[in-house]
Amino acid sequence: MWEASIFLYPSKGVPPKPLNVSLYLYKDRTLTELPLLQISKEGVRVLAPPVKYRKVSSTVSPTTVLEIEANWGYRGFFFELTPTNTTIIQVLTGNITPCAGQCFPREDKATFYEYYYYVNGSGSFLISSYPFVSSLYSIPEIPEDVKKPTQVVYGKVNGSFLIFSNGDRIYKIPLSNITPYLWDNSMSAHMVGYFLHGGIAFFPEIKVSAFELPSGYKYVKRGEGLVIKISGAYSLAFYNRSRDEYGTPCWDRFKTIQLSEHDLKGLLKKPVYVFFYNGKKLKVFPIMRVRMELNVRENHHKVEVRTLYTFQNIAEKLKPGNNRTSTPYPAKKICGTGILSLLPLALAMKRK
Amino acid sequence: MFRVKLFALLLFLTLPTALAAPSYSPNPWGISFQPFVLHADSEGALIGVEYNYHEEAGHFSNGVLKPVEPWAYFIFYVNRTGAYYVNFMAFSGYEFPPLAFYNSWLYLFLLTSTNTSFPMRKPIVSNTVTVIRYHDGIIQKLGEVPLPIGDNMNISMPYFLTFQYPTGKRFLYKIDDSVNLVSTGENLRLKDRSFFYPNLFKNSTSLLLVYRDCLIPKVEGNYVQFIPSHYKLPLEELSRKFEPINRSCAIFFDNGLLIIPPRALEWALPMRACGCREEVLICGRPVYSCIPQRVFLRNP
Numbered sequence: 281m282w283e284a285s286i287f288l289y290p291s292k293g294v295p296p297k298p299l300n301v302s303l304y305l306y307k308d309r310t311l312t313e314l315p316l317l318q319i320s321k322e323g324v325r326v327l328a329p330p331v332k333y334r335k336v337s338s339t340v341s342p343t344t345v346l347e348i349e350a351n352w353g354y355r356g357f358f359f360e361l362t363p364t365n366t367t368i369i370q371v372l373t374g375n376i377t378p379c380a381g382q383c384f385p386r387e388d389k390a391t392f393y394e395y396y397y398y399v400n401g402s403g404s405f406l407i408s409s410y411p412f413v414s415s416l417y418s419i420p421e422i423p424e425d426v427k428k429p430t431q432v433v434y435g436k437v438n439g440s441f442l443i444f445s446n447g448d449r450i451y452k453i454p455l456s457n458i459t460p461y462l463w464d465n466s467m468s469a470h471m472v473g474y475f476l477h478g479g480i481a482f483f484p485e486i487k488v489s490a491f492e493l494p495s496g497y498k499y500v501k502r503g504e505g506l507v508i509k510i511s512g513a514y515s516l517a518f519y520n521r522s523r524d525e526y527g528t529p530c531w532d533r534f535k536t537i538q539l540s541e542h543d544l545k546g547l548l549k550k551p552v553y554v555f556f557y558n559g560k561k562l563k564v565f566p567i568m569r570v571r572m573e574l575n576v577r578e579n580h581h582k583v584e585v586r587t588l589y590t591f592q593n594i595a596e597k598l599k600p601g602n603n604r605t606s607t608p609y610p611a612k613k614i615c616g617t618g619i620l621s622l623l624p625l626a627l628a629m630k631r632k
Numbered sequence: 633m634f635r636v637k638l639f640a641l642l643l644f645l646t647l648p649t650a651l652a653a654p655s656y657s658p659n660p661w662g663i664s665f666q667p668f669v670l671h672a673d674s675e676g677a678l679i680g681v682e683y684n685y686h687e688e689a690g691h692f693s694n695g696v697l698k699p700v701e702p703w704a705y706f707i708f709y710v711n712r713t714g715a716y717y718v719n720f721m722a723f724s725g726y727e728f729p730p731l732a733f734y735n736s737w738l739y740l741f742l743l744t745s746t747n748t749s750f751p752m753r754k755p756i757v758s759n760t761v762t763v764i765r766y767h768d769g770i771i772q773k774l775g776e777v778p779l780p781i782g783d784n785m786n787i788s789m790p791y792f793l794t795f796q797y798p799t800g801k802r803f804l805y806k807i808d809d810s811v812n813l814v815s816t817g818e819n820l821r822l823k824d825r826s827f828f829y830p831n832l833f834k835n836s837t838s839l840l841l842v843y844r845d846c847l848i849p850k851v852e853g854n855y856v857q858f859i860p861s862h863y864k865l866p867l868e869e870l871s872r873k874f875e876p877i878n879r880s881c882a883i884f885f886d887n888g889l890l891i892i893p894p895r896a897l898e899w900a901l902p903m904r905a906c907g908c909r910e911e912v913l914i915c916g917r918p919v920y921s922c923i924p925q926r927v928f929l930r931n932p
Contacts (some may be wrong), residue, residue: 301665301681303708303715304873307888311869314715316681316708319663323751324683324706331709331716333764333773336809385860493860493884515860538862 300327354378354385356491356514357570357589359552360531361483362521366427367474368407369483369554371395371568373591376491385491393591397567398426398598399481399554404565405598426598435471435482444473444480451480457562461553463488463518466535470520479558487519487531490544492587514539516547548572551594567595662686664699667892669846670729671738672883675769676711677890678718678740680729685754704755705729707742709771712886718771720748722758734789737765739807741787743779757781761794763811775811777803788822795820846881847889858882863889 298320305312315327356376364370375391392412398405407426435442442458444451459465462484473482493513516539519531539547551566569592663685670678683706684699705721707729721729724743732739743758759781763774779785779794786793791814795802802820806812847858855864856877861884870891871877879894 301667302873302893303667303679303710304870304891304893305710305885305888306863306865306882306891307886311865311873313873314710316667316679316715316717317665317706319665320751323753324663325751326706326717328708328715328717331718331771334770336772336774491860515862536862 354491355587355589356385356489357591358387358487358489359568359570359591360487361485361552363432363472363474363483363485365429365432367398367430367476367481368426369397369399369567371397371552372412373568374412375589376489387489395568395593397554397595399483399556399565400476401479401556401558401563404554404567404595406567406593406595407598409593430474433473433475433480435468435473437469442468442471444471444475444482446475449475449480451557451559453557453562458555461550461555461564463547463550464535464537467518470534476556479556481554481556483554485521488516489519490514490516490539493538514541514544516544545572565595568592569594669881669883669892670707670740671731671766672885672890673768676709676766676771677883677885678738678766679708679710679715679892680721681706681708683755707740709766710885710890711769718742718764719744719762720752722748723755724758730785730787732787732789734807737767739763739765739789741785741792743785744776761785761792763807774807774809777805777811777813786822791822793820793822846883846892849877849880849882851877858889858891861889865889 298318300313300315301317301319303314303316305314318325318327354376355378358374358376360370360372362370362372371394373393373395375388376385377388377391378385389412393409394412395409396407398407431446433444433446435444437443437455440455442453442455444453455468458468458471462468467484467486470484470486471482472485473480491514493515516537517533518535519533521529522532524530548570551569553564553566556563556565571590571592573588573590575586575588663683665684666682668680668682670680672678683704685704686698687700704723707718707721709716709718719742721742722745726743729743730741732741740763742762742764744760744762745756745758746760747756759779760776761779762776765772765774777794780796783794783796783800786795790807791804792807793802793804799818801816802818803816804814804820804822806814847861850857850859851867852864854867856867856870857864861882863882867877874880874893876894880891881894882889882891884890
């Protein structure tokens, strides 16, 4: 019981008007009032008509015999693409889980996973990947030409072109070539790149997060089999990198869309891409795919339904040598990378 | 001196008429309401409206009304066609209508009264248990059994037991498309007594119970957005219906939203002889977004 009191204050002496207690239904852009009760001097009166009970007979009993526990709602995934101060792209992935009580779905730190990619004219390469928590301790040896310090260049959209410029070199890339590879056209405004020999490697510096809206599921039991239909909707949000008032980097949401499950499945067919442009030709390399599957566990008389979201790396692993198969880099020795030269990199990659 | 005499005369004349006007209660009284979601699925929602009757707390209350008879509810059912009145849950000592999930039905044990008549001034005391069940848009009434005042109830599906503690006659009922008396005695016991609420609150993220999973309003310019959804409602239209917006709550319902107004629905009637107190202020503990702060202390 929460504490509640009503305070009375003297005023003009007008008796209060009858008051309605109502619910409000918002559908098809119209707000409908559903009156429940009316309170007046006489007391409380019920305004809603009495419910009509369905006749009890064995035929109308539900078809499901199994107890179904559908853990559906507020579960989802997110990923972030961030440039580093070397030519390495950092990708952070994780799952979103519903939290107990009444709050927003949150990113589950236990599922955080980091991927480090390198892109050049010949392809996209996975340098390493590991759980986020242990990132400081598990960075493997990185080829020296890959971790060469580089200045990040931000792309500018001008008309139907994306322009990268560092004063010396200017790359002008038609947007129509890029947008088919993006989850949303608005992502093209947040491109970031590294100037490499013979071209520019670029990707959207964004965070994408998606989670289920708890709009419902349906299940049907047919004979021995169980058919589960989830008629769900998703909230998909796009964030770009910005800084807060203290200058700390943070993610700023610039677009949110609501998707049906079917639409999201269609979107997930598209992997996450990175790009390389050499002035004439645009090369597109997929790096990662988000997979979504329904996990049904049946034990005894209970069925548990939940959607699982996983990330799959689809880029080639970086082996010594394959980062310069077709680039005009001079061959360099990979060995001799000391701990001291690795430390600044590790610190740069370490998130707050 | 003449003025004082005139004043005394006027006072003498007006006093009896002022006292005669409130025929029902000598003290100020008020009623407050709190709608909440009891259960919702894709076909419909069971909504409760908590009903508190307030009266002046003692001679020196300074115009503060305190709830005197809490834990009474109106139960409604909302589906695509509208809102319907299910029953009135009279004062019984239960903070929530006892409920149980069994064979994919939600069973509600409504502690009702056979004396309910409207308009109702004060919540009445329960004397009956009405058992109804609900699943995916199907709502059925299974039966009614008497529950004498002061008696208690235990549930272990498909059985429930009414008893007087520590001694007294006990009645065991079985629920099987209807409510049937199985046996009576003084030593009847339910082996696996279910504790209604914690079972529900623990494992069920898909069930919308008492403001769990509720969408929180966020005012942006001239619009109210219920987060996390993408329905944008005009602020002006909504604020004409209820205030304050930020204490309301919504659930997804029938390709739209079902908006539950905040607890600000308080109503007090001036019953003082002067008839000059009716302005109601919302007070008490601030209710963040729309979660009523509840503690489950009572072990049924």
